[in-house]
Amino acid sequence: MEKSRIKFLLCIVAVITLASMSFKPAMAAMGNETDRLALLALKDELLGGSHGGPLLSWNASLHFCEWQGVGCGQQQQRVISLSLPGLKLGGIISPSIGNLSFLREANLFNNSLKGNIPREFGHLRQLRSLNLSRNNLQGNIAVELNNCSNLQFLNLSDNSFTVKIPFQLGDTMKNLIKLSLARNDFIGTIPSSLGNLSSLDYLQLGNNHLEGNIPISLGRLSNLKILVLSRNNLSGIIPPSFYNLSAMKEIRMSTNKLHGGLEPELGFAFPELEILHLGGNHLSGRIPVAVTNISSLKQFDIHSNGFSGLVPGDMGKFQNLELFSINYNELGNGEEGDLDFLSSLTNCSRLKLLAIHMNKLSGVLPDSMANLSTQLETLYIGGNQISGNIPEGIGNLVKLAQIHVGENLLTGEVPTSIGKLRNVGRFDLSLNRLSGEIPSCIGNLSLLSHLYLNGNSFEGRIPLTLEKCKSMQIMDLSTNKLSGGIPDQLVAGFERLVTLNLSHNSFNGSFPSGVSNSKNLVELYADNNNFSGEIPERFGEISELRILHMQGNYFHGSIPQSLASLRGLESLDLSSNNLSGTIPLELRNLPFLVSLNLSFNLLEGEVPEEGVFKNISQFSIAGNKDLCGGIPEIELPKCLNQAEKGKRNGLSTKSIIVIVVSLSLALASVAFISILCWRKRFGKKMIPLTLEPVNLMQVSYRELVQATNGFATSNIIGEGSFGSVYKGFLDQQENPVAIKVLNLQNLGAVKSFAVECKALRNVRHRNLAIVLEFMANGSLESWLHNEHDQDHSSHHLNFAQMLDIAIDVANALDYLHHRCQTPIVHRDLKPTNVLLGDDMVAHVGDFGMAKFLFDVASNLDNEQAISSIIKGTIxxxxxxxxxxxxxxxxGDIYSYGILVLEMITRKRPTDDMFDDEMSLHSYFPVERMKIEDVVNELHAIKARLHARNRIDPQQEIKELEV
Known part of the structure; x- marks a missing residue:
């Protein structure tokens, strides 16, 4: 019985064993099938790919463990890794990926996947690494992803997520070591729960739209080595808890809105710190001296902040320093010691970039600059107040590729050792006080692409060796004393040239047509030189040209028809030359031309009415000879037919000159004729000095501050030698007032103010500017020379207005000279001191230089008169x-005559074009107005003169027409 029982039990065990042996293969087969089907479903959702499709191997001819990018476990044929990076896969990630239950690594980096992250990822409890970076994924980050509690590496950077970072992220993924969400569009704040990721050593949240303060909780991440928060909108201070992160190697917080300063603990808290990037914030204060204790530092970047004071002098302790950027701050005390730190940097033998530009650093550039690291590639020291010479030893820095020492006070000549720097591509010496000739050794810089020598005192010719710089893209030689011609071969080889600026020099001869070889040229400035000859016809071949400025030269001949081929031309200035002929009608067809200046030439014929010629604010043709037609606003005569032209040609040139000069003198004297006639009719009356009592309002300083918005620069309406004038509104008045603020640091300010008060306190006249009246139409200067005046840029004075202004000013001078009890001489009559009210009535202002004329018999001599050292304006x-x-x-009458000539010609008496051979007096007969234009204007304003009750209009016209 016992034996049979034992046999029965053995049979049962055998059956169970056999069943178990057959069940395992069945279960394995079932699991394998699940993975295979999941992969096939994933394939169905993925599109495209390179090399004929990267998923071609995913078919029945191979076991799925042999498919491209699929990795299986050794004991069980289950998928544990899926790696398909950089295959240009499109489509979406199938939810079936959640069925790969043994998956530990998923890498779909650098594809074109779109859509959401499937929530089925939350089923992958064994997942250790997930890299979905560099795709087009968007939408929400599935909450289910938090179930992947074993995840150690999560990279979702370089996608298009526009949501908040899940606040639970730090509560579930306790094993996370590396987290990167960079270069997305995440919004909201940084979750404080991230401070719970105690194993985290890499946190990258840069290039998003995160805002708010940096969480204090991040200071608990004791294992954190790399922190990147740059390019967000983070604000507040750097949390003090950060100074507990002693394992930190990289801190990148640039381009945010952080404020506050750097604590002295910075130099002791991070003994292993290699990279510190805090640029582009609102940080301020001094650079802690203790920062030099971080001997491991390789990159120190605090650019674009508000740091001030001295730069610590022991920066040379950074033996491994490669990048030192402190530009765009307020560093420096304006003293010699500002640059002491440069000498210590000579100990940094690995230094590659030195950027200290745009600060307040002063002192002489030390010769020790030549001993900086021979590894130095970028040297930016411009935009300071550094003086002295460029050290000859700069040629030792043979790896330099970029040199910017512009906007300083450097003097002397450029050292010839510059020719050793054969790797230089950008060379900027602009806006200094350098002199001498441009060294020919610059031609050795074969890689030179950007050359800025503008704003110095270089003289002589451009060295021909520059033609060897075939990579030249931008060359700016403007505002120097360069002279001579420009050989054709010099510019013919600049095929990559984009900008060429030769303006404000003394170049002469013909302009080189070889510049047309620069097919990529966008901007060409050759204005204000002594170029002559004709404008090259080949300019029409520069198809990319946008700006062409050739004004202020001696070019003659006609305007090239080929310029109409420059379809992208936006600004064309050929003014102040000797160009003749007609305006090419084809210029009206240039679709992007918005600024055209052809004024002060010898052009004739019809002015087009289309294109740029439709808007008077976009073109200028003043000062030409026989132009006609055009839009009504430019007030040119209609073009005559041939018969009418024949009649008009009957008048001799000599007669025209005599008549025009006579009329120009008549315009200058018409105001005084008006005054004489008026005085004959009404008699000379003295204005009594006793004025009606006026209730003057009392204004406090606080009210003035409120009226001018804290004396904001946007409220400035004028500036003078002794102060500024602000526009403001007082509470009691609806009309604006002008508030003059004296600069007491100028010794003449108080005296000028006293003179003005004394001159005005006993006079009153409609054409004198009373202290508190606001002149809405500004000064006559802004109407005559309105190229930088936005308020008047679209307005010009017509002949009637000029005549009215001339009469108004004459009335004012007559009153000051003859009808005051004590005559006054203004002594500074000029367009800036003639103010125009709402009704365009002119008022003479600024009596800061006025002088009383006392009776000869008086005991007071000239020394007792109210006067000033300077008696007027050059x-x-x-x-x-x-x-x-x-x-x-x-003296005032002389100034008045100059003012009238300036109104007619729109030329200042100090214009650059006037030299020993030509002045404003001699210029007017040459650039005369046409006789019929003057007569027509006079007839047109007869009615206006009569309506305003000036002198008898018929008598005035007769006198003018004599």
Whole structure:
């Protein structure tokens, strides 16, 4: 019985064993099938790919463990890794990926996947690494992803997520070591729960739209080595808890809105720190001296902040320093010691980039600059107040590729050792006080692409060796004293040239047509030189040209028709030359031309009415000879037919000159004729000095601050030698007032103010500017020379307005000279001191240089008169004043004549074009107005003169027409 029982039990065990042996293969087969089907479903959702499709191997001919990118376990044929990076796969990630229950690594980096992250990822409890970076994924980050509690590496960077970072992220993924969400569009704040990721050593949240403060909780991440928060909108201070992160190697927080300063603990808290990037914030204060204790530092970048004071002098302790960037701060005290730290940097033998530009650093550039690291590639010291010479030893820095020492006070000549720097591509010496000739050794810089020598005092010719710089893209030689011609071969080889600026020099000869070889040229400035000859016809071949400025030269001939081929031209300035002929009609067809200046040439014929010629604010043709037609606003005569032209040609040139000069003088004297006629009719009356009592309002300083918005620069309406004038509104008044603020640091300010008060307190006239009146139409200067005046840029004075202004100013001068009890000489009459009210009535203002003329019999001599050392403005000053002559009304009359000529010609008496051979007086007959234009204008304003009750209009016209 016992034996049979034992046999029965053995049979049962055998059956169970056999069943178990057959069940395992069945279960394995079932699991294998699940993975295979999941992979096939994933394939169905993925599109495209390179090399004929990377998933071609995913078919029945191979076991799925042999498919490309699929990895299986050794004991069980289950998928444990899926790696398909950089295969240009599109489509979406199939939810079936959640069925790969043994998956430990998923790498779909650098594809074109779109859509959401499937929530089925939450089923992958064994997942250790997930890399979905560099795709087009968007939408929400599935909450289920938090179930992947074994995840150690999560990279979702370089996608298109526009949501908040899940706040639970730090509560579930306790094993996370590396987290990167960079270069997305994440919004909201940084979750404080991230401080719970105690194993985290890498946190990358840069290039998003995160805002708010940096969580204090991040200071608990004791294993953190790399922290990147740059390029967000983070604000607040750097949390003090950060100084507990002693394992930190990289801190990148640049381009945020962080404020506050750097704590002294910075130099002791991070003994292993290699990279510190805090640029582009609102940080301030001083650079802690203790920062030099971080001997491991390789990159120190605090650019674009508000740091001030001295740079610590022991920066040379950074033996491994490669990058030192402190540019765009307020560093420096304006003293010699500002640059002491440069000498210590010579100990940094690995230094590659030194950027200290745009600060307040002063002192002489030390010769020790030549001993900086021979590994140095970028040297930026511009935008400071550094003086001295460029050290000859700069040629030792043979790896330099970029040199920017512009916007300083450097003097002397450029050292010839510059020719050793054969790797230089960008060379900027602009806006200094350098002199001498441009060294020919610059031609050795064969890689040179950007050359800025503008704003110095270089002289002589451009060295021909520059033609060897075939990579030249931008060459700016403007505002120097360069002279001579420009050989054709010099510029013909600059095929990559984009910008060429030769303006404000003394170049002469013909302009080289070889510049047309630069097919990529966008901007060409050759203005204000002595170029002559014709404008090259080949300019029309520069198809990319956008800006062409050739004004202020001696070009003659006609405007090239080929310019109409420059379809992208936006700005064309050929003014102040000797160009003749007609305006090419084809210029009206240039679709992007918005600025055209052809003024002060010898052009004739019809002005087009289409294109740029439709808008008077976009073109200028003033000062030409026989132009006609055009839009009504430019007020040119209609073009005549041939018969009418024949009649008009009957008048001799000599007769025209005589008549035009006579009329120009008549315009200058018409105001005084008006005054004489008026005085004959009404008699000379003295204005009594006793004025009606006026209730003057009392204004506090606080009210003035409120009226001018804290004396904001946007409220400035004028500036003078002794102060500024602000526009403001007082609470009691609806009309604006002008508030003059004196600069007491100028010794003449108080005296000028006293003179003005004394001159105005006993006078009153409609054409004198009372202190508190606001002149809505600004000054006559802004109407005559309105190229930088936005308020008047679209307005010009017509002949009637000029005549009215001339009469108004004459009335004011007549009152000051003859009808005050004590005559006054203004002594500074010029367009800036003629103010125009709402009704365009002119008012003479600024009596800071006025002088009383006392009776000769008086005991007071000239020394007792109210006076000033300076008796006027150059160009408007009467010649006798310059020879020590006494003050007289005739001096004002001389200034008045200059003012009238300036109104007619729109040329300042100090214009650059006037030299020993030409002045404003001699210029007007040459650039005369046409006789019929003057007569037509006079007839057109007859009615207006009569309506305003000036002198008898018929008599005035007769006198003008004599």
């Amino acid at each position: 160009g408007y000053l009467a010649p006798e004043y310059g020879m020590g002559g006494s003050t007289s009304p005739e």
